[in-house]
Amino acid sequence: MRGRGPWWHDRFQEYGWRITPSREIIMDVLHNTKEHINASDIYIKAHAMNPAIGLTTVYRTLEMLEKTGMVQKFDFGDGMARYELINNPGAKDHHHHLICMNCKRIIDYTEFIDDEIDFIEKTQSKLSKKYNFKIAGHMINFYGLCEQCSKAMA
Amino acid sequence: MRGRGPWWHDRFQEYGWRITPSREIIMDVLHNTKEHINASDIYIKAHAMNPAIGLTTVYRTLEMLEKTGMVQKFDFGDGMARYELINNPGAKDHHHHLICMNCKRIIDYTEFIDDEIDFIEKTQSKLSKKYNFKIAGHMINFYGLCEQCSKAMA
DNA sequence: TTTATTATTGAAAATGGTTTTCATTTGCAA
DNA sequence: TTGCAAATGAAAACCATTTTCAATAATAAA
Numbered sequence: 001m002r003g004r005g006p007w008w009h010d011r012f013q014e015y016g017w018r019i020t021p022s023r024e025i026i027m028d029v030l031h032n033t034k035e036h037i038n039a040s041d042i043y044i045k046a047h048a049m050n051p052a053i054g055l056t057t058v059y060r061t062l063e064m065l066e067k068t069g070m071v072q073k074f075d076f077g078d079g080m081a082r083y084e085l086i087n088n089p090g091a092k093d094h095h096h097h098l099i100c101m102n103c104k105r106i107i108d109y110t111e112f113i114d115d116e117i118d119f120i121e122k123t124q125s126k127l128s129k130k131y132n133f134k135i136a137g138h139m140i141n142f143y144g145l146c147e148q149c150s151k152a153m154a
Numbered sequence: 155m156r157g158r159g160p161w162w163h164d165r166f167q168e169y170g171w172r173i174t175p176s177r178e179i180i181m182d183v184l185h186n187t188k189e190h191i192n193a194s195d196i197y198i199k200a201h202a203m204n205p206a207i208g209l210t211t212v213y214r215t216l217e218m219l220e221k222t223g224m225v226q227k228f229d230f231g232d233g234m235a236r237y238e239l240i241n242n243p244g245a246k247d248h249h250h251h252l253i254c255m256n257c258k259r260i261i262d263y264t265e266f267i268d269d270e271i272d273f274i275e276k277t278q279s280k281l282s283k284k285y286n287f288k289i290a291g292h293m294i295n296f297y298g299l300c301e302q303c304s305k306a307m308a
Numbered sequence: 309t310t311t312a313t314t315a316t317t318g319a320a321a322a323t324g325g326t327t328t329t330c331a332t333t334t335g336c337a338a
Numbered sequence: 339t340t341g342c343a344a345a346t347g348a349a350a351a352c353c354a355t356t357t358t359c360a361a362t363a364a365t366a367a368a
Contacts, residue, residue, distance in 0.1 A: 234326090
């Protein structure tokens with residue numbers, strides 16, 4: 001019966017998780033979201049598709065997905081976590097972040113990613129060897145003051 | 155009158171902040187903490203030195219420090235933020251993180267930092283030029299499953 | 309197919325880190 | 339020394355997330 005449903009059905013079965021309407025919709029929302037999205041926005045979208053879905057289930061599903069490495073959780077320090085499907089074919093190109101410590105603005109940049117790949121792959125393989133760590137993703141953030149905020153402070 | 159008090163007195167005056175006993179102690183705690191520390195632990199240490207200090211003041215001071223780039227705020231997604239003085243002479247050597255998505259264990263690694271410096275400096279100068287961003291610090295995290303958790307899941 | 313088991317569910321309550329309120333105190337410029 | 343805005347602590351509010359609990363539904367077994 002493989003290959004009949006969406007790609008993630010196999011992953012769910014592998015972990016012994018049941019395939020339920022709520023989970024189908026949450027996966028659908030994640031799959032169709034190009035950037036990192038917070039739990040509340042997932043809930044709003046999922047709830048619009050099926051009002052029976054509760055926020056609790058969103059949180060519970062995200063926790064499962066995160067713990068098995070299907071989803072990456074981001075915490076930029078602005079009070080709510082954001083989530084993104086790992087290896088999502090429809091996702092926005094991989095990017096890193098520039099975060100303003102004053103106004104909390106987050107700039108996603110992709111410009112220099114190519115230069116970074118070499119570095120990341122090297123580091124990743126050294127780390128996973130040394131610490132026996134199965135690395136699924138990474139996050140690179142630069143912190144500072146954005147143009148507006150550094151002007152405002154001058 | 156420069157150079158009389160601790161190094162950060164100048165920074166405070168520059169921003170028009172008053173120098174108060176609470177702030178002196180909080181700066182002292184931050185200065186004498188080698189790793190990232192959470193607000194509650196800062197409060198415990200500060201409160202031991204002077205019971206008049208409240209948790210509220212700890213949070214307020216950290217917010218000020220973060221917004222002006224004197225402190226870097228870290229959020230590893232385990233429910234509480236951590237803080238570290240930027241350019242703290244007494245600090246632990248700069249390090250990056252390996253975070254287990256399942257058990258939330260955080261491994262600080264320093265092994266390959268030298269290889270990373272070149273990459274970071276290059277990226278940093280390109281980014282600050284392109285986005286007019288004053289970069290004060292960065293964070294590099296790798297996410298995955300630690301040895302114990304990946305064994306437990308097999 | 310039917311049934312039994314057990315995971316999953318949503319609503320509501322609880323949790324806990326962080327922020328706000330507010331009346332009081334205090335640093336510091338004049 | 340004085341005046342006043344900034345800073346303070348305690349308590350309350352806030353709010354994202356987690357837990358509780360009784361009801362429901364997915365799946366394996368019969």
